[in-house]
Amino acid sequence: MSRPEAMDRVVNLAKRRGLIFPSSEIYGGFRSTWDYGPLGVLLKRNVKEAWWRSMVQLRDDVVGLDAAILMAPKVWEASGHIATFTDPLVDCRSCQERFRADQLPASGACPKCGAKDSFTEARQFNLMFKTFVGPVEDDASVAYLRPETAQGIFVNFPAVQTTSRRKPPFGIAQIGKAFRNEITPGNFTFRTREFEQMELEFFVPPDEGNKWFEYWCAERLSWYTDLGIPENHLQLRRHAAEELSHYSAGTADVEYDYPWGWGELEGIANRTDFDLTQHAKFSGEDLTYFDPATDERYIPHVIEPSAGADRATLAFLLDAYSEEEVRGEQRVVLRLDPRLAPIKVAVLPLSKDERLSPVAHEVSDALRQGFMIDYDETRAIGRRYRRQDEVGTPYCVTIDFDTLDDRAVTVRERDSMNQDRVSLDKLVPYLSERLPR
Ligand code: GAP
Numbered sequence: 001m002s003r004p005e006a007m008d009r010v011v012n013l014a015k016r017r018g019l020i021f022p023s024s025e026i027y028g029g030f031r032s033t034w035d036y037g038p039l040g041v042l043l044k045r046n047v048k049e050a051w052w053r054s055m056v057q058l059r060d061d062v063v064g065l066d067a068a069i070l071m072a073p074k075v076w077e078a079s080g081h082i083a084t085f086t087d088p089l090v091d092c093r094s095c096q097e098r099f100r101a102d103q104l105p106a107s108g109a110c111p112k113c114g115a116k117d118s119f120t121e122a123r124q125f126n127l128m129f130k131t132f133v134g135p136v137e138d139d140a141s142v143a144y145l146r147p148e149t150a151q152g153i154f155v156n157f158p159a160v161q162t163t164s165r166r167k168p169p170f171g172i173a174q175i176g177k178a179f180r181n182e183i184t185p186g187n188f189t190f191r192t193r194e195f196e197q198m199e200l201e202f203f204v205p206p207d208e209g210n211k212w213f214e215y216w217c218a219e220r221l222s223w224y225t226d227l228g229i230p231e232n233h234l235q236l237r238r239h240a241a242e243e244l245s246h247y248s249a250g251t252a253d254v255e256y257d258y259p260w261g262w263g264e265l266e267g268i269a270n271r272t273d274f275d276l277t278q279h280a281k282f283s284g285e286d287l288t289y290f291d292p293a294t295d296e297r298y299i300p301h302v303i304e305p306s307a308g309a310d311r312a313t314l315a316f317l318l319d320a321y322s323e324e325e326v327r328g329e330q331r332v333v334l335r336l337d338p339r340l341a342p343i344k345v346a347v348l349p350l351s352k353d354e355r356l357s358p359v360a361h362e363v364s365d366a367l368r369q370g371f372m373i374d375y376d377e378t379r380a381i382g383r384r385y386r387r388q389d390e391v392g393t394p395y396c397v398t399i400d401f402d403t404l405d406d407r408a409v410t411v412r413e414r415d416s417m418n419q420d421r422v423s424l425d426k427l428v429p430y431l432s433e434r435l436p437r
Contacts (some may be wrong), residue, residue: 001323002165003259003260004259004260005164006031006259006318006321007026007188007258007259007260007318009321009323010317010318010321011188011192011335012254013321013332013390014040014188014317014412016131017275017390017391018037018038018039018040019036019037019040019391020034020035020036020037020040020189020319021034021035021037022034022035022190022283022340023035026355028036030248031119031185031193031195032045032186032191032192032193033144033191033192033193034192034310039343039391040313040342041236042343042372042437043258043317043336043341043342043386044196044309044310044313046339046340046341046342047309047313047316047340048196048198048309049225050339050340051175051198051223051307051309051312052064052173052175052198053437055173055198055200055260055277056173057256059171061166061170061171062167062170062171062172062173062200062202063160063164063170063171063172063173064172064173064174065152065153065156065160065172065173065174066174066175067149067152067155067156067174067176068152069134069145069146069177069290070131070143070144070145071143071144071146071147071151071152071155071180071323073142073143073144074083074282074283075151075279075280075348076144076151078275078278078279078281078282078283079151079154079247079275079278079279080117080127080246080247080278081126081144081147081151082126082128082158084246085126085127085128085147086123086124086125086126086127087100087102087125087127087182087183087225088100088101088122088123088124088125089101089123089124089125090095090120090121090122090123091119091120092110092112092113092114092115092118092119092203093118093120093322094110094113094115094118095110095112095113095115096426097110097113098183098184098369099111099113099119099183099184100184100286101119101185101314104119115321124164124182125181126181127180127182127312128144128145128147128179128180128181128407129144129145129148129179129180129181129193129270130142130143130144131143131144134163134193136288138231139211144146145178145179146177146178146179147178147179147180148178148199148306149174149175149178149228149305150199150201150275150304151174151176151194151275152174152176153174153199153201154201154208154275154276154279154302155283156172156275156388157172157201157203157287157300158285158286158287161203161289162173162272164426165422166275167202167280167289167291168203168205168289168291168300169202169203169204169208169212170202170203171201171205171314172200172295173198173199173200173300173384174197174198174199174200175196175197175199176196176197176199177194177195177196177197178194178195178197179193179194179195180193180195180198181193183422187258187260187263188312189310189314190258190310190311190314190322192211192264194248194306194308194411195308195309195311196310197200197303197306197307197308197309198307198308198309198312199214199305199306199307200249200273200304200305200306200435201303201304202216202302202303202304202305203289203301204300204301204302204303205291205298205300205301206273206298206300206301208301209249209270209301209303210250210270212303213250213252213268213270213303216268216303216305217236217252217254217268219305220254220268220305220307221230221234221243221254221268221319221326222307223234224254224265224312224315227316227321227337227338227339227340228316228319228335228336229256229316229319229344230309230319232257233237233256233257233319234254234255234256234257234265235254235255235257235262236253236254236255237250237252237253237255238250238251238252239251240251243364245269246274247268247269247271247272247274247275248270248271248272249270249271249272250265250267250269251268251270252267253265253266253267253268254267254268254307256311258288258318259318259336263311264311265307265311266305266306266307266308266311266312266317266379267304267305267306267311268303268304269303269304269306270301270302270303271301271302271304272301272302272306273299273300273301273302273410274302276299276300276302277299280299286348286416287299294358316336316337316340317334317336318335320334320335320392321334322334322335326417331389332386332389332390333389333390333392333414333415334389334390334391334392335392335414336392337437338394338434338435338436339436340392341391341392341393341394342392342393343373343374343388343391343392343393344371344372344373344393344394344395344431344435345367345371345372345373345393345394345395345396345397345398345431345435346373346374346375346376346384346388346393346395346396347360347363347364347367347374347376347397348376348377348380348381348384348385348397349377349398349399350362350375350381350398350399350400350401351377352377352378353401355401355404356399356400356401356403356404357377359399359400359403359404359424360375360377362424363397363399363424363427366427366428367397367428369428370428370431370432371431371435374388374393376388380399385412385417386403388414389414392414393414394414394434394435395412395413395414395426395431395434395435396411396412396414397408397409397410397411397412398411398412403424406423406427407423408421408422408423408424409421409422409424409426409427410422411430411431413434419430
């Protein structure tokens with residue numbers, strides 16, 4: 001199967017099985033926006049949960065935050081977003097389509113209509129979405145939807161540092177929506193105008209910036225491999241000096257080998273003291289840290305691993321998708337790490353026979369306390385296994401007529417398709433052992 005074909009199949013599966021749908025579809029969709037359906041919302045929550053667990057829960061040097069999306073407009077002046085968060089925009093004079101000037105093909109031909117040298121002069125286009133706060137739509141009421149969650153962390157630095165009694169090196173982590181009026185959204189959920197970020201701002205003494213930058217590059221790469229993405233599908237690409245954002249002294253992207261080629265999954269930047277210095281200047285507040293151990297006062301430097309929840313979800317989905325032949329039949333399997341799988345266990349009574357139903361409900365009631373489960377009693381058991389395989393359910397529990405006598409069930413594992421007979425009183429520990437958090 002070619003790579004574009006694999007992409008089509010994943011997009012198709014995502015729609016067919018309730019993972020990801022085009023948004024506003026009954027109105028014909030809306031400009032590359034997507035909705036996560038019943039299984040997609042579980043998958044993306046698991047991605048975010050895995051990030052939070054690794055970045056906050058398992059560390060004693062990171063605390064969490066959930067800042068507002070709408071912030072004082074001065075924040076965006078201080079951060080440099082009003083002045084510099086722009087992309088160069090050109091129009092094709094022939095077909096009127098808009099493009100990013102820095103993404104045009106070297107041939108100079110319009111990617112849509114093929115016209116040669118038909119582009120207007122590039123003009124800078126600010127990517128922030130503007131809105132108005134309150135009933136009057138004038139310059140004084142302009143506000144912006146945040147284009148990154150990071151600034152909510154910077155402006156809360158003194159409040160979080162003092163209330164959580166942390167000293168650098170320590171980090172503040174946040175997961176939340178961000179908005180960018182992208183000129184060319186596309187590639188499914190890869191580039192959209194509304195997306196979710198998982199960002200850590202890690203505050204360190206000024207002379208420790210480089211050390212922590214390297215630490216976070218290694219740490220973040222291993223987060224993806226630990227959750228099942230093979231090393232050869234990932235690379236760390238260090239930015240050349242001319243590519244760096246206005247705030248960065250060094251950036252490396254974690255890239256994934258998407259079906260259309262290498263693309264950014266996550267950016268890791270050494271933001272130095274840029275943001276805190278700017279906010280101190282624009283707000284007039286003291287954003288320094290005083291270290292009583294050394295009697296020194298300084299503005300911490302910041303290392304920022306910034307990941308996209310939607311891009312990570314897409315990469316896990318693409319990587320997990322596989323097709324294989326089993327006894328002459330095609331099987332689609334999402335080989336998702338069990339921690340990411342939307343449904344952990346499917347409870348499948350062999351038939352709708354009324355003798356099986358009470359035990360099957362007893363099993364599902366016991367399992368749903370600890371796991372996200374699905375209960376499915378329609379169609380042949382083989383068909384039901386396939387339905388679970390294609391959404392990545394790691395275990396299926398089948399209740400059959402023997403269960404009524406031996407109080408045991410058959411547990412089938414997704415990848416090997418091996419089956420174990422497990423007694424009902426051992427079922428929860430059996431699954432807990434195999435479904436780590
Ligand atoms: N605070 C730094 C920052 O926002 P970024 O590289 O612009 O850095 C970080 O964004 C991550 O957010 C990206 O690596 C990507 O995963 C995600 N992201 C950025 N723009 C996106 C978009 N238009 N659609 C989906 N995800 C996006």
